[in-house]
Every structure is written in C-alpha cells, then in structure tokens.
Amino acid sequence: MTEIRPRLAELLAYMDDMRDRLLETAAQVNPAFASIKPRDDAWSAAETLSHLVKVETGIAGMIEKSVKWARTQGIGPPGSDESLTASLDKYRVIESDTKRISPEMLAPGDDVPIEASLEALRLSRDRIHAALAGSNDIDLSLVKRSHQAIGELDMYQWALFVAHHEERHRRQIDRTMEEVTGRAAECAPIV
Numbered sequence: 776m777t778e779i780r781p782r783l784a785e786l787l788a789y790m791d792d793m794r795d796r797l798l799e800t801a802a803q804v805n806p807a808f809a810s811i812k813p814r815d816d817a818w819s820a821a822e823t824l825s826h827l828v829k830v831e832t833g834i835a836g837m838i839e840k841s842v843k844w845a846r847t848q849g850i851g852p853p854g855s856d857e858s859l860t861a862s863l864d865k866y867r868v869i870e871s872d873t874k875r876i877s878p879e880m881l882a883p884g885d886d887v888p889i890e891a892s893l894e895a896l897r898l899s900r901d902r903i904h905a906a907l908a909g910s911n912d913i914d915l916s917l918v919k920r921s922h923q924a925i926g927e928l929d930m931y932q933w934a935l936f937v938a939h940h941e942e943r944h945r946r947q948i949d950r951t952m953e954e955v956t957g958r959a960a961e962c963a964p965i966v
Contacts, residue, residue, distance in 0.1 A: 779911055781856045786934055787904060789860050793938040794900060797840035797945045804952055809889050813879060820948045822883035824892035826897065827944055829881045834937055835902040841918045841930050842910045853914040859931045866925050868939035875924060907934060
C-alpha cells in the first residue's frame with residue numbers, strides 16, 4: 776500500500792478529529808429531546824444531523840467524480856506538502872458572524888432518527904476517505920468547484936469544508952440541547 780502524503784494524512788486526521796467531536800456530542804443527546812426545536816426558526820439536534828448527512832453525501836459524490844475526472848485529465852502528483860488546515864480560515868465557516876440559510880435541497884429531513892443520520896455520516900465519510908486516499912498521486916488543488924457562499928474551492932478545501940461545517944453544526948447541537956433542556960427544566964413541576 777502506498778504511503779499517504781503528509782498534507783493528505785494531516786487533512787484526513789483533522790477530519791477524523793472533527794468527526795470524533797461530533798460523535799461525542801451526539802452521544803450526549805437525550806433521545807427524548809433530539810427532535811425538539813429550541814425555537815420555531817431553529818433546527819432540532821436530529822434535524823441538524825440530517826442536514827449534515829445531505830451536505831456530506833453531496834460533497835462525497837463531488838469528490839469521487841472530481842478524482843475520476845482528474846485521472847482522465849492526466850493531472851500529476853501534488854507539488855507541495857504544505858498544510859491545508861488553515862486554508863479556509865478567512866471564510867469563518869466554523870464561527871461566522873452571520874446566520875447562513877441552507878438551500879432547500881440541503882434542508883433537514885423530517886423525523887430522521889439520530890442513529891440513521893450517524894450511520895449515513897459514517898458511510899459518506901468512508902467514501903470521502905477512500906476517494907482522497909485513492910487520489911494520493913493526483914494534485915487535487917488543481918481540481919476546483921464553486922461553493923455558493925464561499926466561491927471556488929479545490930477538492931482538498933472541499934474536504935476541509937466538510938470538517939469545518941461539521942464543527943459549526945456540532946456547536947449548534949450543543950447550543951440547541953442547552954436551550955431545549957433548559958426550557959424543559961423551567962417547565963418541570965416542582966415536587
């Protein structure tokens with residue numbers, strides 16, 4: 776098996792770290808509260824995970840197709856092993872000052888159980904890992920696609936976006952559960 780280049784190994788490890796954080800947060804979600812919205816204009820924890828599935832599944836497919844396309848174009852190996860992890864910092868994906876509105880096609884599904892979303896996320900992450908690891912000999916910084924809010928990103932940045940987007944929504948789940956459980960505690964009868 777070919778050794779994975781350092782920049783790609785770092786990117787995959789970073790994605791794994793962000794996923795571990797999401798799984799820790801999801802494990803703390805009380806199933807009785809998972810589908811409760813903290814406010815009418817907010818998503819429940821279950822809806823947030825459902826949204827993550829849609830986004831990551833779409834990006835997994837895009838990365839897979841882009842790797843295949845790069846092979847047909849004869850794109851050679853990466854010319855740099857410079858770290859990629861800070862390449863999206865200027866876009867503040869994790870901590871944006873403004874609320875972003877998801878396109879309708881990426882809006883969460885109704886009543887998707889957390890367990891189903893977590894399994895779908897595992898599958899989509901496996902696809903991304905396989906596509907990236909299988910592209911070790913291709914410079915994916917030369918393969919770019921446009922993001923509706925950020926602009927043009929290369930395939931490494933798209934993979935990094937998945938991790939940043941996931942962390943953004945992990946924090947959202949934390950806030951959602953604090954708000955939902957706080958409201959439940961306020962409404963609980965005193966015995």
